Amino acid sequence: MSEERAHLIVGGGVIGLCCGYFLSRAGHRVVVIDRDEAGHESCSDRNSGMVVPSHFTPLAAPGVVSQGLKWMLNPRSPFYLRPRLDAKLWAWCWQFLRHSNRRHVANSRELLRDLSLESRALFEELSITLDFPMVKKGLLMLCQTEEGLGEESEVARMANEIGIKAEVCEPKRLAELEPGVKMKAKGGVWYEQDCHLDSEQFLAALRKGIEHHGGIFRGGEVVNFRFGGQTVTHVTDSVGNEIEVSGVTLAGGAWSPCLASRLGLNLPVQGGKGYSFTLTKPHELPQLCYLLKEGRVAVTPTGRRLRVAGTMEICGDDLSVDQVRLSGIIDSFCQVFPAYAFDDFEGLKAWSGLRPCSPDGLPYVGAVERYRNVTVATGHAMLGLSLGPVTGRLIRDLVAGQAADVRLAPERF
Numbered sequence: 001m002s003e004e005r006a007h008l009i010v011g012g013g014v015i016g017l018c019c020g021y022f023l024s025r026a027g028h029r030v031v032v033i034d035r036d037e038a039g040h041e042s043c044s045d046r047n048s049g050m051v052v053p054s055h056f057t058p059l060a061a062p063g064v065v066s067q068g069l070k071w072m073l074n075p076r077s078p079f080y081l082r083p084r085l086d087a088k089l090w091a092w093c094w095q096f097l098r099h100s101n102r103r104h105v106a107n108s109r110e111l112l113r114d115l116s117l118e119s120r121a122l123f124e125e126l127s128i129t130l131d132f133p134m135v136k137k138g139l140l141m142l143c144q145t146e147e148g149l150g151e152e153s154e155v156a157r158m159a160n161e162i163g164i165k166a167e168v169c170e171p172k173r174l175a176e177l178e179p180g181v182k183m184k185a186k187g188g189v190w191y192e193q194d195c196h197l198d199s200e201q202f203l204a205a206l207r208k209g210i211e212h213h214g215g216i217f218r219g220g221e222v223v224n225f226r227f228g229g230q231t232v233t234h235v236t237d238s239v240g241n242e243i244e245v246s247g248v249t250l251a252g253g254a255w256s257p258c259l260a261s262r263l264g265l266n267l268p269v270q271g272g273k274g275y276s277f278t279l280t281k282p283h284e285l286p287q288l289c290y291l292l293k294e295g296r297v298a299v300t301p302t303g304r305r306l307r308v309a310g311t312m313e314i315c316g317d318d319l320s321v322d323q324v325r326l327s328g329i330i331d332s333f334c335q336v337f338p339a340y341a342f343d344d345f346e347g348l349k350a351w352s353g354l355r356p357c358s359p360d361g362l363p364y365v366g367a368v369e370r371y372r373n374v375t376v377a378t379g380h381a382m383l384g385l386s387l388g389p390v391t392g393r394l395i396r397d398l399v400a401g402q403a404a405d406v407r408l409a410p411e412r413f
Contacts, residue, residue: 007030007245008245011253014044014199015251017207018206019396021209029214046276047309048276048309049307050196054193057109057112057155058361058362059381078297078311082318089270092269099361110162116387119387119389126205133198138192139290140174140188142174142185142188142291142336149188151293166190168189171185178288181284182284198302222237222238227371235248247375255317267378268359272382274355275309275352277349285301286299310332311328312382355384356381363380365377366405375395
């Protein structure tokens with residue numbers, strides 16, 4: 001292991017930490033740099049904590065655009081694109097529109113399936129190695145309408161077709177799976193292979209694992225690169241430190257495009273804002289995790305707490321909290337779980353984070369063509385935690401010289 005040069009990970013969220021862990025475990029000297037050195041303000045920190053092989057359909061899919069336009073008219077809807085005069089936003093929208101078709105879904109679903117199932121297997125290994133709890137009881141997609149149940153039943157059919165276990169459930173079956181929780185639903189789908197965990201515990205375990213293998217953490221931002229031919233040789237941070245590097249991995253989430261532009265790389269990413277609440281004394285504590293079909297709300301038990309999360313707001317880098325959209329999340333949750341009322345959320349602080357969204361709904365995981373030692377790992381949207389371990393493994397293999405899947409290439413647009 002070199003004591004002089006380090007592999008620099010830019011970004012301390014779940015993707016950066018997974019990359020750092022797999023590289024440090026493989027013998028690389030790793031430095032992780034993040035604006036928040038403690039790592040408590042990333043998009044990964046208070047998300048829903050779900051590991052979801054059931055999410056094999058990319059964000060860019062048929063029907064998303066038309067549904068999104070309808071939701072744009074509703075201030076409480078789970079999706080909103082904030083119009084603004086930004087050429088990069090409209091270029092991103094154009095690419096999103098181009099990829100929202102059946103052909104793209106057909107070309108992507110087995111790729112996402114394979115990535116998700118490998119990531120799930122790695123989670124199982126890591127839960128033992130890094131000692132964090134992981135609940136393997138599946139996910140319930142709850143539907144309040146016959147239309148929603150019909151749509152999700154079709155997703156279940158496609159899931160089973162490609163080897164993802166999915167069971168369409170009537171209300172009686174839902175009660176059997178979760179006997180201690182009252183719910184109002186026409187039915188749902190049980191995705192048996194999905195799991196959940198406490199994202200904060202997982203991130204803490206990764207940080208500890210990186211440190212165990214000799215990695216270090218620094219607070220700050222990357223402000224400059226120095227080159228030697230087609231190689232990045234040094235990186236300067238905002239504190240004034242110059243780090244001699246053997247390689248660089250850009251894993252800065254929604255802020256990755258700004259950093260990529262300094263390397264002459266166009267990386268189409270838009271921040272998709274989401275919110276979450278954490279109920280510390282829930283009236284009912286489910287054993288499974290849930291997604292609410294119509295409201296697009298995620299519900300996850302984390303120990304004795306209950307996390308409720310939702311919305312996708314394409315908003316640039318704005319982390320402000322929209323109270324109307326928060327109300328939409330709470331209403332959707334209370335409609336399905338009658339043990340709760342709006343007052344239960346009174347005084348709770350809402351957290352917001354930006355998911356890095358690519359226009360085709362696939363992450364960027366690959367090497368940068370013009371540089372021999374720069375890799376990119378971002379653009380995972382809602383699947384950052386779920387695909388974290390497999391992304392870390394892929395980056396480790398890329399640094400070792402293995403080839404990458406061109407469908408994930410950072411320069412595919």
